[in-house]
Each structure stands twice: as C-alpha cells, then as structure tokens.
Amino acid sequence: MPGCEICDDTTWKTVVVDGIPRVARCDCWHQRLFESLLARARVPRRYAHCELSNFERHVDSQIEAHRRALALVEQFPVVEKGLLFFGDAGVGKTHLAVALMKEAIRRKGARAVFYETRELLKVVRDTYNSSTEATEMEILKPVLEAELLVLDDLGTEKKSEWVDEMLGLVINTRYSERRVTVITTNLSDTANTDPNSFAFQLGLRTRSRLMEMCHWVHIEGPDARDLGPHPTSADIARWKKESPASPQNRGRAGLPSKSGGQAKAFLKDRERSSPADLKWPGGRAGSKS
Ligand SMILES: [Zn+2]
Numbered sequence: 550m551p552g553c554e555i556c557d558d559t560t561w562k563t564v565v566v567d568g569i570p571r572v573a574r575c576d577c578w579h580q581r582l583f584e585s586l587l588a589r590a591r592v593p594r595r596y597a598h599c600e601l602s603n604f605e606r607h608v609d610s611q612i613e614a615h616r617r618a619l620a621l622v623e624q625f626p627v628v629e630k631g632l633l634f635f636g637d638a639g640v641g642k643t644h645l646a647v648a649l650m651k652e653a654i655r656r657k658g659a660r661a662v663f664y665e666t667r668e669l670l671k672v673v674r675d676t677y678n679s680s681t682e683a684t685e686m687e688i689l690k691p692v693l694e695a696e697l698l699v700l701d702d703l704g705t706e707k708k709s710e711w712v713d714e715m716l717g718l719v720i721n722t723r724y725s726e727r728r729v730t731v732i733t734t735n736l737s738d739t740a741n742t743d744p745n746s747f748a749f750q751l752g753l754r755t756r757s758r759l760m761e762m763c764h765w766v767h768i769e770g771p772d773a774r775d776l777g778p779h780p781t782s783a784d785i786a787r788w789k790k791e792s793p794a795s796p797q798n799r800g801r802a803g804l805p806s807k808s809g810g811q812a813k814a815f816l817k818d819r820e821r822s823s824p825a826d827l828k829w830p831g832g833r834a835g836s837k838s
Contacts, residue, residue, distance in 0.1 A: 559575070599647040
C-alpha cells in the first residue's frame with residue numbers, strides 16, 4: 550500500500566481545535582472505510598459514476614426527487630420512511646437511488662446493499678442448486694439487515710408463488726424492523742386490471758406496505774438514454790413531441806406488450822390464490838387470508 554503523506558500510515562493525524570492539538574482519524578482512513586463499505590454495497594459498475602451532483606434535473610419532478618434523496622441522506626440513519634421512485638425508463642430513478650446510497654456511505658458510514666430485484670431472486674434461487682456453496686440465508690441476511698437497501702427495478706420479475714413469498718419476506722422483514730429501503734420501479738399506480746400496476750404485479754397488501762414504509766416519488770422526464778446527455782430545452786421539447794417514448798405519444802394501447810395476452814390468466818391466478826389482495830367481491834373459499 551502506498552504510504553500516506555499526511556499520517557505516515559498511522560491512520561491518525563493531528564488537528565488543532567480551539568488552539569489545542571488533538572488526534573483524529575486521517576483522511577486516508579476515511580477513504581479506505583468508504584471504499585470497503587462501497588465494495589460491500591455491490592453497486593454495478595455501470596452505475597459507478599452516479600452521484601447526487603451529476604443527476605440531471607430537467608423538470609420539476611426530477612428536482613423534487615433529488616431534494617428528497619438529499620434529505621434522506623441528511624437525516625440518515627434517523628429516517629422515518631424510505632423512498633420509492635416510480636416512473637418511465639430513463640428518467641434517472643436508478644441513478645438517484647445509487648447516488649443517495651453512495652452519499653449515505655460517504656457521509657454517514659452507512660452499511661448499504663444494492664440489488665437489482667431479478668438478480669437477487671436469481672442469486673437466491675441458485676443457492677438451491679447443490680453445486681453452489683452459499684445458503685439462501687447467507688444471501689438474504691445482508692439484504693434483510695442492511696441499514697439501507699436499494700431494491701432496483703422492482704416489478705419486472707416473472708410472477709410465481711415463490712417470487713411473491715421471497716419479495717414478501719424481504720419487504721415485510723424490513724418493514725417490521727423499520728429499516729430504510731429505497732425502491733425503483735417502472736410500475737404505475739393504476740387499477741389492478743393493468744398488468745403494469747403495483748396492485749397487479751405485487752398485490753394490494755404489498756402495495757399498502759410499501760406506502761407505509763416509503764415516500765412515493767413519481768419521476769417524469771425525458772428518457773436520458775433516448776436523448777443523450779445534457780439536452781437543451783429545445784431537445785426536450787422535440788423529444789416530447791416526436792419520440793414514441795414520450796408520454797403524449799403513448800395511449801393506453803401502449804402498455805408493455807409482454808403482459809398483454811397473459812393478463813387475464815394471471816389475474817385469475819391471483820384471484821384464486823389471494824382473494825383478499827384484490828377487491829374481490831366473492832366468497833373466501835380456499836383462502837388462507
Ligand atoms: Zn493517512
């Protein structure tokens with residue numbers, strides 16, 4: 550390790566407070582702590598550049614989302630509610646979640662963990678395979694116990710009873726332990742007949758739990774991947790008018806095509822398995838809840 554010129558590798562330095570010399574941890578010690586906490590947080594390389602300072606704010610909702618992210622870092626770890634960023638692809642939800650997490654690590658020494666939801670489910674599922682050494686609980690423990698968890702892209706996972714149970718375990722545990730959770734999702738808060746809605750994808754019980762544990766922040770704005778970096782207001786106006794991804798160019802017909810045909814079948818399954826999760830007028834036959 551290269552030597553530190555400030556502390557000569559003692560990790561302590563002298564600071565003068567009110568004319569009195571004292572010892573304090575050296576900058577190199579803080580930097581190493583940050584790097585080791587950051588490494589354990591598992592931020593994917595493609596988000597390594599994301600900071601609160603370089604989050605692009607073109608519209609009011611992006612400014613508001615950024616303000617909320619900064620406020621969470623400032624209050625951390627005494628935070629009443631986490632954050633749930635929802636909105637279309639490319640508006641900066643993951644950037645903001647990663648940025649606030651890094652800032653909480655840097656400024657507050659937060660023990661934080663980032664997981665893309667589908668990746669988490671895959672890693673847990675892989676532990677059932679006898680060739681992997683990690684156990685289910687070894688994977689889940691840091692997720693359940695992190696002071697700050699970012700669960701990225703919730704709602705794109707393929708639904709199954711196991712997926713419901715696993716996500717329910719993560720969300721319910723963090724809820725009852727009052728741990729800070731930040732979620733990003735493309736889901737919309739529409740009726741439970743919409744396959745892209747919270748109610749359809751996650752069930753009404755999980756939706757209401759998420760409402761209790763997170764401030765919901767809707768982020769709108771141009772798709773940064775569509776538009777490129779540092780767009781001018783003219784670029785944004787043109788994007789709004791011309792891009793097929795612009796909200797004004799998408800009708801109800803523009804729902805994600807992946808779920809269209811299967812929507813009714815899915816909904817039937819949900820009704821059978823958890824009637825209480827839906828506003829279901831029928832009887833309680835076969836229901837555990
Ligand atoms: Zn040093």
